[in-house]
Amino acid sequence: MSAQQEEMSLDKRLALVSFSKDPEPFIVVDTKLCVECEKKPCLYICPAQVYSWQDQLTYKTEGCMETGACLIVCHKIGAKAISWKYPSGGKGVSFKLG
């Protein structure tokens, strides 16, 4: 009897998280600055891969898990391009089972 190994991926994980979309942009990135950014730390720190790079920085606020780590790495290692705050009251991520 061989047990089934559950294969996980980030997409599968994010599908398990409840988000309530905030119409207000609580993450704003001055993406012009990112072009010159050498390390692009936001691409690696974010546990939900909110930030991605295709010729320029793109980001989607819906998946944000609100750790705020992007703000720190962007300002200390990156191009100081990200402004991040918690989503509006009642919006954003909610954890129910952990």
Next chain:
Amino acid sequence: MTADSSFSIEYESKDPTGSFTSIRAKFDKWLAEQAEKAGASLITDSRVDDLVTEGGRVRGIIAGQDKIPTDAVIACDGTTTSLARRAGLATMLEPEEVSMGMKDVVELPAERIEERFGLEPGEGAAHVFVGDCSGGLRGGGFLYTNKDSLALGMVVGADDTSTKAVPSHTFMDRLRNHRRVQRLIRDGKTIEYDAHMIPEAGPKMLTRPYTGGMLVAGDAAGHLLNNGYTFRGVDMAIVSGVAAAQTILEARKRKDYSAQSLQNYERKLREEPALRDMYTFSKVPRYLRNNRLYNVYPELVCNAAEAVYRVDGNGKRKIYKEIRAQTKGKVSTMSLIRDLLAGARTF
């Protein structure tokens, strides 16, 4: 652990009632209900956008269109703490002062958990993993039992994961796919993923945890301890919240919420046994930035154990000699001695 082996130290407490796990979503709700029963008014679904300051002290908060005057604010807005920064108590943290924590909640029936971890009903187990799971970067893994789920997660240094260009979430699969971990979560079903930024700087992340009209508690004040073998934050957040409330009650008697009147808060924090540990282990974060802990030593221990325990008819060295042989070319004797001595002083 290495990629394909692991060495464990296990301790079974004679009194397993001291520690427990809780589901935060349930626990926080329960705690809030207790506060309401005691007379507190709870307003959720509202973001605090800014502080009202006047004459060098905090006089209230701004939430959307609302400006709410207060005697005192207790800021508990997490590691990024825009409120403490706004009040001039903190600057933005450095990446090496924070870690990224990620967690899968894996559903598994209670009977399976008890059978697998050798537990009686109501008992639990917690594991900490160090080595291959963090790919040699500062960090480690954890796995602990709830009643009918497991929490499986990784913590990695924000500086390491961003400068070495390894996406933080990839460490989750690195841990999960290790065969030691696979056996523990087998047949489980992942039901939630969450993430949290962890302050590792300790209480020194703030110049002081209070100012006129405001106190800071929890993650926002660095009330967390990761000494490499226990990860604590919730107990410290609770205790600092209680200390903050007591400080405000005392200030209320004096009708004085100035910084001077609130300075007792810091003394309370230092005297509180649960929080004192943060000061006791204050040198740990620096020690844990030694990358040999995450690549050289786990490998060394596992290889030595393999050589010591495997009986293949090729003859054995004594354990001490085996360990010496394993260190050759990987770590100098001086570094090894220095790390051991520093470890003895730090922990």
